[in-house]
Amino acid sequence: MLLGLLFALAAGLMWGLVFVAPVMLPGYAPALLTVGRYLAFGLIALPLALLLDRRALRELQPGDWREAAKLSLVGNFLYYLCLSAAIQRAGAPLPTMIIGTLPVVIAVCANHRNRVRDGHLPWARLAPSLALIAAGLALVNRDELQHLQAQAGDPRRYAEGALLAIAAVACWTWYPIRNADWLRAHADRSPRAWATAQGLVTLPMALMGAVLLGLVMLAAPGTLVPADFVLPFGERPWAYVGLMAAIGLCSSWLGTLCWNEASQRLPTSLSGQLIVFETLAALAYAFAWNQRTPPPATVAGVVLLVAGVAWALRIKPQRPQ
Template sequence: MFAGVLFALGAGLMWGLVFVAPVMLPGCPPALLTVGRYLAFGLIALPLALMDRRALRELQPADWWEAVKLSAIGNFLYYLTLSAAIQRAGAPLPTMIIGTLPVVIAVCANHRNRVRDGQLPWLKLLPSLALIGTGLALVNRDELAHMQASAGDLRRYAEGALLAVAALACWTWYPIRNADWLRAHSDRSPRAWATAQGLVTGPMALAGLLAVGAMQLAAPGTLMPAGYDFPLGERPLAFIGLMLAIGLCSSWLGTLCWNEASQRLPTSLSGQLIVFETLAALAYAFLWNQRMPPPATLAGIALLMAGVVWALRIKPVKHAG
């Protein structure tokens, strides 16, 4: 349990880096940040595959197909729907919807995996979920106020909400399905499974980059600002360096840590530990901007931490089926 929590913390620290990448490269279009990150992930996975070649050879075609589905839905479809939601409804509404992830995953996994993992008693779990939900609401209070103040096109707003729900569904499905494979293959290396996902992600990212380039030629200004120096922008060294950093840390190392946590923890518990990603993203953003969080955000962070500590004290109860 203790090792699993530490690995979940490591995954959150790594995944939180992704949220400051757009701040560090403010002129870079979201589509290029997405394909750049996963192309770097695929390239980094190539030398890592030499280290894990024996374990990778043990994977069956069904395992590789599972890796393809996890990458396609948990990486590309998630970011595609999320970026489209932000384009239509602005950032506040999708942020609020995606922020419910720890609660949604915990609720889904606690029912779905009750036979395999045991069930966390709902009455004992509710205070933890309530603390996490309240903490997320406080952390996103400024976002919520902005969302209520801005009206805009109702149809685009509704489309953005639906796309954000689709993104939430993708990232709810990914950790649960990924944990299913890891728990069913407890003898397999979590590191090799992270590398396998990188190997299948690379070709998809390359195809995405070619598609973005084709759209830029066919309809300039659709996906990126007019005059953008495709594909590396005005600061090519910064773009390449940042993509390699988050490709290694956020994609490969973050996935590795999450795989290790998923093999050790009930999915209903590990789902709540995704709050570490939110906390890390907040910390990095405030450090980058060199300012202290407002009191409401600090109160939300305290509630998030209290919810996690509460959840860790709950012991699963065996369920007959």
């Protein structure tokens, strides 16, 4: 349990880096950051596969590779596509609040779906943990809520953005549950090799995405990327390439590796709640980058998030009779 908690914490620290990338590269559109991240993930997975995981990858069957492709397609590309489109339609506040419900949604779905395999966390004991996490997320995103309430926009665009954000939540609720299914069913397999496998199947998808993005940029300038964007890597090419390489290695490969290790050791209903570590890491990095101290409401929200996770860790799963 403790080792699984530490791996989940490490994954959150890695994934939090993704949320500061747009702040560090403000002139780069979300589509460029998404394609760049997963292209780097795939390219980094190639030497790792040859040097570290060649034997373990040879043991994977065609069905395993198909499962890795599904996980990568839904958990990486489709998730970010829906999230980026939601932000474009409704702005950042509304999608951010909807995505923030992920720890609660995953915990509820997994606690019902995997009760036979992982044991059932009694709802009466799980409810306080989920309530603390929900309250913490609300406080952490209070500024987003206030901004959303003050905005006057097109109701149709808000509705479309909300639906796309809900689709993103569905994608990343499906991903950790299915990923844990494979890892728990193959407890003898290496979580590191499974992370590398997902990177390998990501590479052709990222290459196709890069080609499509390039065609759109040439055919319809200004649609996905600003019309004055300097091809191929923008005005800060070294910063872009370096940051994408760092995120591809740390957030994609190393983050997936740590999450796989946690998923093999923890009930999915518990590991789902531990995604709050990603929120906490993203907050810490953002405040550090902007050289600001968090307001009291944010600090109170962090305390509630940590309290919710601590409460959940004390609950022992009950095996069905």
